[in-house]
Amino acid sequence: MKHRVALVAAAAAGLLTTGAFVAVSTASAATTGCSATYTVVSQWQGGFQGGVSFTNLGDPLSSWKLEFTFPDAAQKVTQGWNATWSQSGSAVTAVNMSWNNSVPTNGSVSVGFIGSWGSSNASPSSFKVNGVTCTGSTTTTPPTTPPTTTPTTPPTTAPTTPPTTPPAGGAAPALRVSGNKIVTAAGTPYRLLGVNRSSAEFACVQGKTGVFDGPDPDQSTVDAMKAWHIHAVRIPINEQCWLGTYGTPSGSAYQTAVKNYANLLVANGINPIIDLHWTYGSYSGGGNGNCTDVNATCQKPMPDAQYAPQLWTSVATTFKGNNAVLFDLFNEPWPDNADGYASAANEWKCWRDGGTCGGITYQVAGMQSLVNAVRGAGATNVILLGGLAWSNDLTQWLTYKPTDSAGNLVAAWHVYNFNSCSNTSCWDSQIAPVAAQVPVVAGEIGQNSCAHDFIDQVMAWADAHNVGYLAWTWNPWGCSGGNVLIQSYDGTPTDSYGSGFKAHLLTVNP
The missing domain is CATH 2.60.40.290 (Immunoglobulin-like)
Structure with a gap:
């Protein structure tokens, strides 16, 4: 129970x-x-x-x-x-x-x-x-031995004990990969535990006012996150809005809003993860409903070769030198579904190498080219790479892992109760072997109900295997569809899903 x-x-x-x-x-x-x-x-x-x-x-x-x-x-x-x-x-x-x-x-x-x-x-x-x-x-x-002398002049003020640890607060730590752990600059293991703050991926292309739906992120909204002991926030972004080729606002105004939010989080001790969520490319195949628009108005199976490398060169240039910021190169790859699961080897090659991929009509940017774009810009930030099946499948992640001159790659994993790999037996056989060799972060966890019984199992397993996790989503959209953590941006949790996740974070996050 x-x-x-x-x-x-x-x-x-x-x-x-x-x-x-x-x-x-x-x-x-x-x-x-x-x-x-x-x-x-x-x-x-x-x-x-x-x-x-x-x-x-x-x-x-x-x-x-x-x-x-x-x-x-x-x-x-x-x-x-x-x-x-x-x-x-x-x-x-x-x-x-x-x-x-x-x-x-x-x-x-x-x-x-x-x-x-x-x-x-x-x-x-x-x-x-x-x-x-x-x-x-x-x-x-009482003292075991009385003092041998008595002070002739009592102190004018009571002595104080200086704090033995830094006070709460301060900037988020710069992070790097060491073995199968994410660590701080001092080498201290550091798990990414937090939430997703959705809307920058869609607001600019859906006629919303501003980059984010609801109020622009400010100190009060970050304080609400800190009250939950949130240490990481994943920020989904829109490729064309960042580059200024589509959407309103777009270009420099969009970039400034995302950058300001990331910097605000870092200043408050929270590590931002910039996530490329919606991308360019006409796709008419199955697997994600109605997603035929060539513009970045929906979730495509893979990043496009036309804009995605340019996007990551720009994002990396913006944040290079600030290794408290992490990069999630593409939200949820699904070339396997687009290809009709014809060949796992070809689908994983598509994931790594891009080019012409089965079932995808546009030229694909593989993960290796995006890693190269980030490193070519001079950024050494930690990079997250989701696997196949909407990032739920990591079975061949180690085999097709891209090369990285900085040695800072993390396996990104998404897990919901409706995914194919959604039980401890599967996690033990498919995710644990990856986590034994490289850091694994569950960039999205959730369940399509307002309860928290499934994510409780995910978090318990992840805690036992040194896996980080971020819940979807820190948006007050109503809990009828599940996966909604808050009732308002003041941090009031939803009755079960949000309350359960908050209670867990307060236990595991110092």
Whole structure:
């Protein structure tokens, strides 16, 4: 059974809000204490995602160890984050990482995990931090040895403890690829977790007012995202509107609006992903409904050779030197469907090399040519490349991976409940082998209902496999068609889909 919102544990009803910390000194009195919350973010048959958050109410800590015991012997932690996890029998231990070892007074830490369960999944009823049972109150311990001298002049102000970590906020990190992880400039692993902000792909060609539907993105709309702990925003764009060959606004006005939004996100600690969504090229085949317009008014099976390389040269020139911005070279390739699934080898060659492709009447720009366009402009930004079947198929992504002089390629994956690869068995066999070699980011996740049971499974699997994900979509379009996260741009979540995704982000994103 899926839980729609996080469950908070306390003794009588499986819900809990208590905690305590330890800080030891032999020369002065020590104050200990904390509050803590245990959550079940989502649950399914035999598995669940849980987390513990605690706030230090006592003296600053230089390290911490969290301990609790599951009520049932079948309950296990199978994968965790934000701590080093271990389990012996029913006893679970989470020890700080090097980057979150210090906890100042009133500072908080959140840790999360994927777990399994048997006949029941009751919540733990007691916690310890650094060996002290959590009580929800503070205790002051006298010094073990009295001071040998007394200051002759008391301090005029109370001493303060400087923060051990930078304050919240700051610019988004520059990112690069290292092995199968995206990392910061310092080499710290960094998962892209966030949302899509749709409309720049269609507003300019559908007679809307402005580049984005609704209000132009501003600080208040970004603050609403920050309240969800969103760390990445994918911005779909329109090829012709960017280049100024079609649409209103287009050209420099369109480019400035997209650039300003990306820069605003970076300034607020959020990594933008510029995504080429709608492109030029007349296509009359099957696979995407009525998409015969030669202009960029719909979603084509592959990028076109006429404009797409030019587009990416321009975008790369705009953002080169700012590696907090990432590039998603083409939203959802589907040359396989256009070709009638005649030859997987030919369809993957089309994906990489472009040219004349089965079922597509215009000349195709392959992914290699678009990578070359970005690098030829002097940009070393991380590049995302979606696979076949509307980016749901990564089975031969590694075989046909383009060459990249910067070594900064990421496999982009889209997964909805109606896709062919939409269960953990398929993800284990098709996506996990890719994620073992290169970073994988699910640039779109969603489900065609207002619930969140399917994306709960996606996120649990992705969390366990170091895969990033961005939900579709941060637009208040009504939830009747599913995949809509918010009721308004102030960040009010939709009742189930948005609320469930927000609750999960607050658990996994610091």
